Amino acid sequence: MEKTINITLKIWRQKGPKAQGGFQTYKLDKVSTDCSFLEMLDILNEQLINKGEEPIAFDHDCREGICGMCSLYINGHPHGPDTQVTTCQLHMRKFKDGETITIEPWRSAGFPVIRDLMVDRGAYDKIIQAGGYVNVNTGGVPDANSTPISKIDADEAMDSASCIGCGACAAACKNGSAMLFVSAKVSQLALLPQGRVEAAARAKAMVAKMDEVGFGNCTNTRQCEAECPKGISISNIARLNREFLKATLKS
Amino acid sequence: MAELNAKIPAGPLAEKWTNYKAHQKLVNPSNKRRLDIIVVGTGLAGGSAAASLGELGFNVLNFCIQDSPRRAHSIAAQGGINAAKNYQNDGDSVYRLFYDTIKGGDYRAREANVHRLAEVSGSIIDQCVAQGVPFAREYGGLLDNRSFGGAQVSRTFYAKGQTGQQLLLGAYSALSRQVNKGNVKMFTRHEMLDVVIIDGRARGIIARNLITGKIERFSAHAVVIATGGYGNTFFLSTNAMASNGSAAIQCYHKGACFANPAFAQIHPTCVPQHGDFQSKLTLMSESLRNDGRIWVPKKKEDAEAIRAGKLKGADIKEEDRDYYLERRYPAFGNLVPRDVASRAAKERCDAGFGVNATGLAVFLDFSAAINRLGKDVVEARYGNLFQMYEKIVDENPYETPMMIYPAIHYTMGGLWVDYELMTNVQGLFAIGEANFSDHGANRLGASALMQGLADGYFILPYTIQNYLADQIQVPRFSTDLKEFNEAEKAVNDKITKLMNIKGKSSVDSLHKELGHIMWNYVGMGRTKEGLDIGLKKLAELKKKFWSDLFIPGDKNDFNTELDKALRLSDFIEIGELMALDSLSRNESCGGHFREEYQTPEGEALRDDEHYAYASCWKYAGADKTPEMIKEDLTYEFIHRQTRNYKS
Structure with a gap:
């Protein structure tokens, strides 16, 4: 049966490759545990847009674990805490109610940041x-x-x-x-x-x-x-x- | 009324392609270097075409919207690729693959094109093996095959459940080789926003750099559209998030005909929808139907108990299960074509036998296969699909039957092309899912990969030369010409208009509204009344889009909301075309099912006397009803029959 959790998100925001970046904190309530991780970010982005703010940029496309586009560094792990899944296949049932989730872009000299969570x-x-x-x-x-x-x-x-x-x-x-x-x-x-x-x-x-x-x-x-x-x-x-x-x- | 000439070569069916190649014009190697070709898209069709054209020595400019050409959505195709190799000695042949494809398409595809597709199918497998594509093999070291819906032979080659990935990486490797050689120039994260026409010929494109937001111009001697299908009109589909039909609509606005927009394929085996926040539907490969049996409870009270969570699928006794595909279609059973399987699932769910909380799901059960073959064999065949299912649904399909429901998957309609894959605009070509030519009203499983690679490796590299041979004297075009100025201005005006609406609705919220309209009124079961309502609702949505849309950010910068808004404005137009086309086709065939036209047993009732044509829609201007031009589909070599998968 569907459950919901309340979470706090610490997300890396960076306007461009040369801009100074930093973490911003967002609260998200009543997230269904059947949501995928990216659907959770969709919900957050929808809220930001409705407030007139720019959404968080992140790469994603097929959302079934095969295109290789999604690339989030979640709580210190590429693609998050679950094993053998991409970020798009990660579901919110892997997180606890009240948890703080940190999301960063790939950090590597070979992958410069383009914007927020997107890298080249x-x-x-x-x-x-x-x-x-x-x-x-x-x-x-x-x-x-x-x-x-x-x-x-x-x-x-x-x-x-x-x-x-x-x-x-x-x-x-x-x-x-x-x-x-x-x-x-x-x-x-x-x-x-x-x-x-x-x-x-x-x-x-x-x-x-x-x-x-x-x-x-x-x-x-x-x-x-x-x-x-x-x-x-x-x-x-x-x-x-x-x-x-x-x-x-x-x- | 305008006419469309398909330019089908004369002669017996099996000799047309050979004759064409023997007599077509070619471009000599020193001239090839002076000719530029733009290829938009890097999937199986676009990637293989760009690579092959680069190998021939043309100067190729290749565009994709993702960060790498390897991420085109062809990568997600799971099941396999058909080829008439007859390695299994089970009676396959070029003719049989041709025949199955024509029949599977419900006799709404063009005979000569489909025969050519079957002819080149074998070469595709040879090519991919030579590139190092690791197809599945038997212990003796030779290639393995499996069977797919709509066929009685095993002609499908596969690489685990990741065939599309492996074929695309093969094309990507060939493409990378040409980039390294300097024959192909790659433009990633670039989205085409218009095609530029000079003196009636396609001579370039306007594209937006998705990172900087800058509008850029590119000129060439020919333009090839390989941008896939328009399934995302429905918001929820098995397509990738960024898959869109905008390139096709831009060509349509410039005079290219959009053919058979109503023919959209609803795939029977997808993970059912679970909530409003859902962003996409995940396909479970049709290959699962080789060993999985589809059923719903025989008794309504059992179905109700399952929906309420009081019973599980495994609790239902064997004699209380209705294996409805095996019951209705004894000859093909669970391997009926996709349109037939999808409609049968909808019929059972509409009748009250659906099995998940929403009542919109049926079981796909592997218990018999696990008993027969052992868990190991089932795992070897489908392990990655089972894992994928478990990650999404949080249930173990080895123990509990999978739940599936149909979802929009592939669009057979697309830009009208002649035998040479050229649209009715000179120098503008369309290949792969972006064109309409080979699948008629319904595509058989494992045929999309075949068509994409056939077009890109073996057909376009020939036929485009027949056009370019007349262009060798034409110098490179400057992008400062007035046609480029005008096209860029139109693009900028549209962007400014969108940014200035400053309403209250996000792009996604409007796209979801579009999806609901499409699924409810232009979906699996269509009626005249429903389509009329759908058209009215689409007009209202269009008004809302142009008056209440809100896009944050700057138009001259990175802006994903603007990217999506541009696509959505075209999806709304495609939705209208789909509804108009459905309304004009008073018959049921393949993926187009009009409820008024069915047999007493609920099967599709085709009307060959009145509708044996491709409906090609020609743009007539904003807010004007487009003109419909018919390309009559004459069958010289085979007789049309009612599709029968029962006996």
């Missing part, structure tokens, strides 16, 4: 552009069944490919490292014969771009894995390191 994740696109693909043109490819792929490899590639590119890994990392994101793409393609050919060169190009766009290094604290909404394993990072080493030895 263009750096992730740049890393993929540096080599996160198989060099193949449209058409002129062999029949899909011409190369059998073991189910084990295909399933493992699928697990790596589940990454939604939300940036929670870098936001969770004390070094601001994007290694989990990079390694998931490197692993997916290295596990499949179609991507195997360029695996080492790909790893090298993507890591170089990752360093260039401002992400830190990995020191195996595993915070990324713990916070990843899609359960991407850090065994991907081990595979990335192997491919990177191969590329370094070759050159």
Whole structure:
């Protein structure tokens, strides 16, 4: 049955990339616990608009946990206290009556704040552009069944490919490292014969771009894995390191 | 009256596409570099088109409203993609995929386009595998298939319950490669606000930078619209929050016809609505119907007890359950097409057998599948969907039957295009869900991904050259031309007008009102009386929108309320078009069900004698009733039949 809770929200507000930001406090009463976290923010924004104020800016789109657009740092955790969900899949039943909830944007050198809770994740696109693909043109490819792929490899590639590119890994990392994101793409393609050919060169190009766009290094604290909404394993990072080493030895 | 020429190539059905390609005009590589193409949208259609056109050597400008092209809503497609590979040796063929798609669309799609779609379907799978898309495989290492509604063969390829995600990431990787090579220039967080026409040809767009609020101009030799569907007209739908139909409406205002707006698909398996604060409806993949059985209680008192919370689904004895799809449609059972399954659910709920607190839900039950296959197998097939359901509803579907109800999902209607995917405005193309061409009055499951990628990878990159071959002498356009000035001024005037209303209603509150009107009067069961009321209410809402809207903030800055208001003004217009089109079509077919036109058993009653056409609406000016132009759908190669999923 539906329950309601009263909450206090401490939300980061920042007018623009260079503006000074700060926390503002809002009270919200009688929030249904069946509400999703973003629907709770919709309710707050509706109240702000009705008072003539500007709503809180936050990224969101599919609201079913797959587009990777939502990106809130809630009570010290990317995507909040629930496990293996994105912010949009988080529900208010995970919070207590009377609780104070702190909401911040991703905090990472690679993700500059645009406004309030929105950040610029263009750096992730740049890393993929540096080599996160198989060099193949449209058409002129062999029949899909011409190369059998073991189910084990295909399933493992699928697990790596589940990454939604939300940036929670870098936001969770004390070094601001994007290694989990990079390694998931490197692993997916290295596990499949179609991507195997360029695996080492790909790893090298993507890591170089990752360093260039401002992400830190990995020191195996595993915070990324713990916070990843899609359960991407850090065994991907081990595979990335192997491919990177191969590329370094070759050159 | 204006005429529309579909430009269908002559010759036997199976040879049309081959003949077209053999005789079309091409652009040589050195000329391709001098030609600019704008592609609006980065979903399966837009992303694959931008990548493929970039590979060919065209200079591509690609736009999306999200922060990255990887976030287009194609990413949320779950179930799979059809292809006539016949890897299962179960009798599939290009012809059968073509036939199932035409029949599934209730004979309201264009024969030649659909056959071409079936022809290229196999190449899509080859392409995706070559890109590293991790499709599901059998232990022998070959690709696995499953079956979907409306088909009697297993031709659906899938990647867990995330097929759309994997296909989109494949297209995104190909696109990223072209961005790296400099062939595609990417404009994220940019929203198209108008198409610019010069001497009758599409030559550019006006776009708003959603971060800075700045209005920007872009010119090109051709413009491709790949902005998806208009399901969010209903406010609550399975679409993403920012999905909108505005690009299509802008083209419509500039003379492009909007075809079959009434044909909207209501998906049978969505998580039911739970409250007024709800922002969207979540789809549960149709693939669940492979193993899940749909039922409601046979006895009304049981249904009432469940609604009151006194009984649970699992408490109802086997003999007291009504597996109504298996009962009504023995041949297809739970795998009837979406429109049939949705209407059957509504019929049971309207008759008082619905099973959640609102009475608007039916059960989707996996207990038989868990007994037959074991929990492990069910988890391997549907685990991520079950997890998603549990996170939303807080119930465990392994133990309690899921509850589902139909919701707006996909729109078959869209910009009218000819065989070359060009609208009736020269140089203006529309691909994917944004066009109307392939799904008729109802789309079969796993066919949207197929169409989006077919258009983007294998059809548009050919057909657009037939147009551009005549444009190689045309120099790049300056964005200082008067046509750009006028288009930008019109956009600015509209924005200023919206900001100056300074009323009391928020965008979302008005959008919710629109959604209620659409669902109640232009929804699953339509009547003449209801549509008349709907049109009246839409006119009132339009008045309220233009007199009572309130947008906070500044027009020359980041402003999400302004973004949404611009979209809502177009959704209201689309709502009117949908109602007008529904009113003009005195028959029931596919996703368009007029209650006056049904058989005694409650099945859709199509009228081929009078309505075997695509209704193409041509803009006549603000507050004027648009003109309807008919494109007759002649079936040269197959006979229309009443759809039968019973035997």
